[in-house]
Amino acid sequence: MSTSARAVVPTAVVALVLIAVFLAAGLYTHRYAALAADATRHVYDVRSLTSDALKLQLDEEVGIRGLAATGDRTLLQPFAAAKAPLEHDFSELRVALAGLDLPEARAALDRAATENHTWLRQVAEPTLLHPHRGAASVQRYGKKLVDAFRADIARVDALLTERATQLSQRLTSAIDRITVLVVGVVIALSVAALAYTVQQVRAARRVAEGERLADQERAQRATLQAAYDAEKRIADSLQTAFSQRPLPALEALRFSASYVPATEETKLGGDWYDVIALPGNKVLFTIGDVTGHGIDAAVTMNRARQSFVTGALFDLEPSSVLERVNNEMAAREDRLVTAIAGVADAGTFEFVYAIAGHPPPVLLEPGRRPRFLDCGSLPLGGFPNTKYAGKRVQSVPGATLVLYTDGAVEHSRNVVEGEELLLSAVASSADHPEVDPATWIHQAIFQGRAVGDDVAILTVGFSADPAVGFVVSADKAQSGFSGRMPGGTQQRKSVEARRLARMPAFAVERAAS
């Protein structure tokens, strides 16, 4: 619609210009041709005067010659009849030639008139008076004058013919010029119209192409957004489902956990932790981290996590658990996993753990500075039949083992600083029994800053005195926590509270009451 509307105006303009040009050319040609025709007619009228003059002069001569030859005055009749009209013709010719602006013709006419008059005076009149005297010499002289007269009149006629030819040529060339002009205008307009049409078509094509690309881009964006939303939904669901396993409630052991997903949803990772109660005041604990992010990582994480549980059914030794999980994962050629499996025994205050490419646990014992425990063996899933060593740590009542994923130390991209910050966060957690240690440590490290990677923290502790434990209900954990936080302004608390709302069962500490 718009394209045809745009085309109407220039088409109308072109049509109007063409009509105007044709009209002007036609009028001009018509007018010029009429003028030329008038002029030509006039010239031919003048020419008829010259031929009339010639005839009259011949009549005069015939009359005089007849008289001279015979002496018979009746033969003078043509002379008498011609004399007055010839004079009349001379005067008419003078007027006509003056109007035509032909001075040469005018001069020739004057000469002719003079010759005629000379002839009348010196040939005709003597003959009239004395028809037979000196006839031969007079007649010779007369013939000479008459010849001169005819030549001059012929000259006038030739000049008039030339003028007529000129007029005709002028008309022809004027018509030629107009034709060229009209044809030029038509060609120019046609070229302009063609160029305009081509430009319009191209513009229309560009617009169509632009719309097509925009549609394509919108569709692609929608597809990407849909895929992204779907992945985010699935990853969210998986992560939420996987991290909701409750921590056990035991008299002699206390646990706390914190899981804060990456701020950027697509970075949702494959971190997990688990604590499973065993008979006799013992627990099996695991923490792990799957390489990469997204659904695939979450799926691998779940598979690895289940492998730990089933592995523990066969053999509770943490090293055996790791070996079993490693072989299972290596067979699948799955993503690599770093993990710790361990057993905490509240009867002997002993931690036994095995580690696979994972950052080392931190042990916090009452009255001592926290310290990193041993680490150093290959991640899970890369090499079948890898041997993992079990490490045994004899500890004391009130001791807490802190396990974490690499996000807790790699946040600043300076691991050494990250490790120091972790140690001081663990140390300060001992002074704040009103907050569960995992939450305290996370808050002390990140101070409410956005987190680029998932961060899981799990603490497993022996009760110093079972009667002194404290309980944080699940409800309270979901809605935030009270008490003084490290560097805890109100704003930081509210940031943390928002995170808590995103991740139900975020932090739970259980202790015997």
Place this chain on the structure above:
Amino acid sequence: MSAQSISVIKLSGELEIGRRAEIRAALHVGGGEKAFLIDFSEVTYADSTAVAELVRFHAEAAAAGVPVAVVIGNRQFARLLQYAGLGDAFAIFDSRAAALTFLSGKTA
């Protein structure tokens, strides 16, 4: 031995699972190499994938009897190797010059 007879493999940027195929293709013993210098000096981040591929390559090179020196500048990557118990397993250097000196001694 001259520097020309040392095969240099250089990887830069973030060595993570998304680049596993690329890392595996780069860390490859073709046969005929006299020594390998693995240049990770421009690596800004690494995950366990890079560690595993390095272990795999190291085993391959050891089987072929070819010495390997690794240059690592990034602390996070170095820590990852410690976590994997590889801090002492590989010949790891913080500069290319030190790595070349080591390889020259090995193959002299």
